[in-house]
Amino acid sequence: MYSLLSNLELIAIMLFVLFSFIAANKAAKLVFNQTEKQLYRKTRKLLFWSVSLSLLAVAVAAADLMLAAAFSPLLWLDRLLIRTPLAVIPALLIWLGSYPRLRKLSQRTNGQTDAPPDVARRRQASAPAFIVPYQLAALSSMALFYFAFFPPVPFRWLAVTVPAALLLFIASLLWMLQTHRNQLAAKAPLLYRPWRRRLKHTGVLLAAAAVSIPFITAMEGSRLPDNLSMMAGKGNSFGGLISKNGSGEILSQTATTTLDSLNYGTIAELAPFNMSSHYDREFKMILDKRFAFYDGSFAAYDTINGEVFPNTPMFVVKEGELVKTTIVNRSLVDHPMHLHGHHMLVLSRNNKPVSGSLWWSDTLDVAPGETYVVAFVADNPGIWMDHCHNLVHAAAGMTMHLMYEGVSSPLRSVQPLSIIRNSLYWTLV
Template sequence: MLFFLITTIINACAFFLLIFSWIAGSKASRLLYGGSAERLNRKTRKQMVWAAYVSLPALALIGATLFITASMSPVFWEDRVLLHLPLTIVPLLSIWLLSMPRLWKLWKETRRTTGAPMPGDIRKQAAHPLIIVPFQMSALGALTTFYFLLVTPVPLQFTNAIVPVLLWAAASVAIWTVHDRRFQKVSRSDASLLLLPWRRALKGLGIFCVAAGLASISLIIESQNSRLPAQLNMAEGAMDFGGGTILEHDSQGGNSIAMLTGPREGKPDRTFTLTAEKKTVRLASGKTIDAWTYNGQLPGPELRMKQGELVEVTLINRDIEEGATIHWHGLDVPNAEDGVAGATQDAVMPGQRHVYRFVAEQTGTFWYHSHQDSQEAVQKGLFGALIVEPDAPVSSKPEEDIVVLSHVWDEVGMAIDTKNGIQHKKVTPGTPVRIRLINTQDWVRQKYVLAGSSFQVAAIDGTSLNGPSDLENVHLMLPTGGRADITFLMPDHPVFLSVGGNKNLGVLLSRDGNGEIPDIPQAEEFDPLSYGTPMKTLIDADSRFDREFEMILDNKLAFYDGQFGSLYTINGQVFPDTPMFMVQEGDLVKTTIVNRGAVDHPMHLHGHHMLVLSRDGESSTGSPWYSDTLDVEPGETYEVAFLADNPGLWMDHCHNLTHAAVGMSMHLMYEGITTPYSVGKETINHPE
């Protein structure tokens, strides 16, 4: 929150610096047209006031930048110190060291004058470039800084930063040349000093037209260059080896993903059939919506299985013209079973079917959804809960197992499954209760509060926590795609799970299913970093890592596939120009994830669970915290690690699917792996 506030201040300061400098520069260039010395005196005094106006946002920008420099790591401020500060400080010093002394002298010399015409030497002083150019340099510097704020040159490289700086320098020289010519003209005794507004307007219009023409040509070129390829093999792209051994990679030769399947032989322990079809569904509120469904219901059927079971799921696409797949979110299956169109399979089109087979090796709370046009597919209903139970009961006492899957439906708003309002459930006092929280809604950090009982957070993203302790007056925040299990022993009074932090939506548990909703406590946010009991893990912060990657999340204004808008970048790029993190099986991998942007990003790595090592330099001291959908908020830095033990080509993307749809996606790529599938407009595959 503090980082967001500081960056907002910097953006606002750059904007006001641009406006104030532009006005001040325009006024400075018209000083010599004061008419009389007395009027020039008034205008000079006002110009000095404008110097103060320009200084205020400039000093605030400098101060905010220095604050970030003192309190955060270099990745947050390198570009600001090396680019923004010089573009602000150099013009500001020029104003106070070059312009202000001349303005002060001019004001003193005209202080006791009357309405008599302006003397030649005074007129010459008023036209001096050193009075005018620093203000206009400041405007150009603020404009360049504002450009860098909107089109962030991070990771900072000389090639992507030097051109705007050179343009600023060239424009400053051009402005000096123009004003120096005028100064030389004014210095002549016979110079004519007529202010012709129409001539200035025509000149300004001409400059604007030339600039607009050049900008239009540049924008057209950028728009065309941003067009996505008609067909692209997902195994191609820029490679990042994380400082480790350079790996050989041939996108056309190697082991095909199609061979990395689950067991093809043997009778499955569980079989499911999911039919993707369009359906008009009546919600619990009585309203009907046009939905995309699995088996005609919203959400799709809950799939339950036991750990170690061989599972077979048949997907049939009845009439979803856009195509469909099934991705097992958080369940680490073999790569060919991961359900990503264009990466691990072709999309299943109407009339087609696809069979997934895998062994459910993990226990916990997961969910499934289509990974073909995933933003639209999930929004319209192609998702459901996936629960893997232990192969043997953990406790001899039966557990009340409740799945709370939250989603926003058109014209209804936030709901649990398809039900808005309060759900009532009978639970006998003394019964162990497990509530499985699943947030499926795009770009929503969902708040959950349990009122009426202490509780434990038993699992995060399908992985159990070690030694959880009782919590009270604590709420959970789950990002899009995130899950958590909370457990408690049912007391002999009502307990209420609030979805959203109020009494409008939730589940009321009591002996008879009725009763008064307990007051919602003022709760602090749950922090997994220090929760639970430490235990030995295969990887820790002291491990010797084979590869160390850096993932910088940010924003920029640019074109994507011909459309201009706000983009969300990984290492300064959007798909397909984002890097592939290259690994080989057995590597210990560490990734530092930095969010320089303005919004949170729940980063979802397929096929692996990341162990959180630290956040903002503070080590994880509680239970080992594994995540597959890690929410990185603005200004945060996470260090995470995993063992590369699941060969394939794995998506790694923001699960705010709105962001992924405009390119916030990349891949984890194993050495020697290829894919026969491709994405692009000439293919049927569109994973995001």
């Protein structure tokens, strides 16, 4: 229910962004129409966009209200206090300010003639109270988009006041601009100048480039240092004193070398198999992220071989076989991969063979860009989960099965997703 409503709200918001920009663009261009016929046709079209926009605003509000009726405030407070007004207020202004003028314009008697629109028509088609509500809807849609992807959680009014003030400021600038255009339109027909449009586009591009500077700065600023105190963390109430009796200075520590399992220790025993062994099966496990449909949602998911569970093809083996798997992480986050029922022997990382003591692994953390080759003996018949041990990833589909030929299970689940969640929780952790 929660996912359904929040997805519904998100889809309505995305369409609101699209429709409001189309409507604002069409509304601003009305006054440039050179004949009554053209003006008539364009106003009829704008009527369609106005109704669609209002329906989307209703959808956003309805989804938010239903969330508010059924769930705890942390899940909907920002939605109801920010997103609902951002969608509903411009839609209301369109009905109050634009719609009556739109009706007047579309009900004219000479709507099918090639005569140029007269002064009264031009004034009507460029009245600020008519055009600005559409522009405000487009502005609000940008704010909606922002708050949908950067929700102010926990809720703070400050997170709302700054964007709201900015929005009102830009809206008043647009009002002034439209008043000016309205006055010009009263004097003479306005000519549509493509170079002005190009200039506007260039301005938008430059603004986008300017906005990307703080974005890149923030992204770079978020990089973690090479090494970090174990006590690092915002709001550390610890005071930084650790000792037996809870007071005193931290003992100075000498730096030690970093543990790297690839060459840690010495070869004490011979590996049962290595890169040059004969393998009965060789698998590839490509970890990545992409937009996908999963259990009724459309979002960016962590995938194995391009798929999410249960669409991920299984690895099928026979008892007694020697199996080699190459794991490649193409995504931007770590995936600690965990195979049930078997111990994997790591053979190499990024083509460098393991040179220390034998590196047996139950859960192998594969960092972005890394390639591991692992091997195991298929000596434990069953249907085993092979999944990312970041349980959020696993429950969202980064899960597959290692299966033995001839082995089946009579067990079923009425809720397929609960199979993953329960089995992760009870059998695999």
